[in-house]
Amino acid sequence: MKIVAIALNTFKECIRDRILYNLLIFAVLIIGLSAVLSTLTFGEQVRIIINIGLAAINIFGVMMAIFLGIGLVYKEIDRRTIYTILSKPIKRYEFLIGKFFGLLITLVLNLAVMTAGLVGVVYLTGWVINVLLFKAVFLIFMEFVLITSIAMLFSCFSTPTLSAIFTLSFYVIGHLTEDIKFFGSKADSLFAKKLSSLIYYALPNLENFNIKGFVVYGSGVDNSFILFSTLYGILYSAMLIVISILIFQKRDFK
Amino acid sequence: MIKTKSLTKVFKVGFRGRKVTALEGLDLEVKKGEIFGFLGPNGAGKTTTIKILMGLIYPTRGDAWIMGSPLGDVSVKRRLGFLPENPYFYDYLKGEEFLHFYAQLIKMPKRDRKAKIKDILSLVGLKGAGDLQLRRYSKGMTQRIGIAQALLSDPELVIFDEPMSGLDPVGRKEVRDVILKLRDEGKTVFFSTHILPDVEMVCDRVGILVKGRLRSVGNIEELLGGHIKSIEITARGISESVLKEMEPLVERVIKRDESLLLSVEKEEDAEKVVDIIQSSGGRLYSLIPQRPSLEEYFMKEAGKR
Numbered sequence: 001m002k003i004v005a006i007a008l009n010t011f012k013e014c015i016r017d018r019i020l021y022n023l024l025i026f027a028v029l030i031i032g033l034s035a036v037l038s039t040l041t042f043g044e045q046v047r048i049i050i051n052i053g054l055a056a057i058n059i060f061g062v063m064m065a066i067f068l069g070i071g072l073v074y075k076e077i078d079r080r081t082i083y084t085i086l087s088k089p090i091k092r093y094e095f096l097i098g099k100f101f102g103l104l105i106t107l108v109l110n111l112a113v114m115t116a117g118l119v120g121v122v123y124l125t126g127w128v129i130n131v132l133l134f135k136a137v138f139l140i141f142m143e144f145v146l147i148t149s150i151a152m153l154f155s156c157f158s159t160p161t162l163s164a165i166f167t168l169s170f171y172v173i174g175h176l177t178e179d180i181k182f183f184g185s186k187a188d189s190l191f192a193k194k195l196s197s198l199i200y201y202a203l204p205n206l207e208n209f210n211i212k213g214f215v216v217y218g219s220g221v222d223n224s225f226i227l228f229s230t231l232y233g234i235l236y237s238a239m240l241i242v243i244s245i246l247i248f249q250k251r252d253f254k
Numbered sequence: 255m256i257k258t259k260s261l262t263k264v265f266k267v268g269f270r271g272r273k274v275t276a277l278e279g280l281d282l283e284v285k286k287g288e289i290f291g292f293l294g295p296n297g298a299g300k301t302t303t304i305k306i307l308m309g310l311i312y313p314t315r316g317d318a319w320i321m322g323s324p325l326g327d328v329s330v331k332r333r334l335g336f337l338p339e340n341p342y343f344y345d346y347l348k349g350e351e352f353l354h355f356y357a358q359l360i361k362m363p364k365r366d367r368k369a370k371i372k373d374i375l376s377l378v379g380l381k382g383a384g385d386l387q388l389r390r391y392s393k394g395m396t397q398r399i400g401i402a403q404a405l406l407s408d409p410e411l412v413i414f415d416e417p418m419s420g421l422d423p424v425g426r427k428e429v430r431d432v433i434l435k436l437r438d439e440g441k442t443v444f445f446s447t448h449i450l451p452d453v454e455m456v457c458d459r460v461g462i463l464v465k466g467r468l469r470s471v472g473n474i475e476e477l478l479g480g481h482i483k484s485i486e487i488t489a490r491g492i493s494e495s496v497l498k499e500m501e502p503l504v505e506r507v508i509k510r511d512e513s514l515l516l517s518v519e520k521e522e523d524a525e526k527v528v529d530i531i532q533s534s535g536g537r538l539y540s541l542i543p544q545r546p547s548l549e550e551y552f553m554k555e556a557g558k559r
Binding site: 001002005006009012013016079080081082083084085086087088089090091250252253254 | 265305308309310311312328329330331332334335336337338340341342343344346347355356358359360361400403404407
């Protein structure tokens with residue numbers, strides 16, 4: 001109940017943030033533009049639309065998660081709005097979980113708008129919608145969940161600028177961990193091998209949430225893979241949230 | 255209602271973690287139904303104390319209890335209202351929306367919310383401002399909506415951090431009136447301030463905090479000693495010769511147009527002066543005993559090393 005109130009208020013806060021609309025407008029524009037670009041090719045039109053569309057949804061959604069996530073806790077402390085919230089019968093972890101879900105609600109809504117745009121464009125160009133597209137969107141959402149928990153973790157102890165840099169690094173490295181592991185295994189030095197496998201196992205592997213290629217080429221994706229990725233995303237995020245709570249619980253709000 | 259035992263807070267500041275003691279060994283007790291003024295110059299540790307009580311920062315040493323519950327007990331906050339220093343709230347919310355949100359946090363039943371919020375808004379003088387976004391509020395209005403959120407749960411104990419700072423005289427009087435109204439309702443009020451006249455007007459007891467240590471606690475009469483510093487007499491129609499006669503008794507004479515302001519140190523001397531004025535046909539306008547002010551006391555305490 002209290003968590004829901006905080007989540008809904010966070011949602012209100014997010015949707016009144018101008019940065020959200022800038023990103024959303026850009027995303028929808030690019031999805032629309034994909035239809036124009038697709039006319040440049042012959043026979044591959046839907047692939048181009050879906051390829052660009054999903055990429056736009058993914059990148060702009062991640063940007064929303066990062067830019068709203070980094071301020072999630074920091075802003076509350078910086079503006080001292082947290083003082084009166086915590087003077088009410090609310091535990092610190094309830095506050096944090098409320099904030100997290102508030103941002104997730106915002107992201108779901110935006111994801112729905114962007115997906116509707118993509119489906120609309122695909123439909124208007126006369127192609128059949130594949131269920132696989134929605135599976136891809138779902139996994140993109142799981143990636144948002146993970147990115148949001150990373151951003152919130154940094155937001156608990158770091159400034160927005162640093163948090164943005166850290167979270168963005170996580171995002172980039174998260175998509176490269178398999179390559180890092182591969183190069184590490186080819187390396188001569190033992191140190192490089194150990195380091196690359198440490199990075200591989202410690203950092204999230206965000207390629208688990210990427211099935212865009214399968215959608216584009218229409219090949220099937222095993223449901224067990226989707227289940228695995230979902231569990232992976234939930235467990236990894238839960239772990240990050242627990243760490244955030246531990247940090248947040250001990251903090252002095254000076 | 256509030257009890258602290260050797261409460262201490264040491265902050266680490268800067269890159270090297272230099273230690274700064276903001277509060278040292280605070281022993282304080284605030285009783286039920288009293289208005290307690292927590293005084294001290296800037297940086298004395300008032301806000302640190304209040305933040306520890308509210309669970310916003312953790313004490314380095316010592317303990318504190320609010321209404322019998324140790325720090326960290328969240329349930330006690332249902333019976334507690336808090337206004338921070340220079341409060342700031344979600345500025346994208348409208349006044350009423352904001353109070354609705356806070357009403358949810360204290361689990362106020364839905365059916366009571368509307369009426370309660372309306373009452374509170376009129377109590378703090380924000381009737382009609384409920385539709386306005388908080389970003390459009392003036393400083394005084396923000397302070398008032400802050401008081402409104404603190405009183406939302408009808409708390410037994412209210413903690414205000416500098417409730418009068420930054421307000422104009424009218425705003426300060428309104429805050430004082432709210433505090434006095436709370437006392438009439440039998441609530442306990444603990445507030446910090448450095449605006450001394452306000453304290454003299456409303457507080458039952460005060461504590462003076464200087465450099466993290468409690469210098470003195472007690473009711474104002476007790477602290478000031480209750481003795482009379484001097485007596486000021488105003489009179490008219492006094493000739494030069496009469497004035498000469500009084501001179502040995504009078505400490506200081508100030509002439510203002512027709513009237514004379516005479517400052518006398520001892521009560522007996524004052525009586526004699528009054529006799530002289532009356533027997534010489536002069537007119538006595540006023541006779542006011544001067545007590546040392548809280549301000550003088552405060553300056554003395556704050557200045558001590």
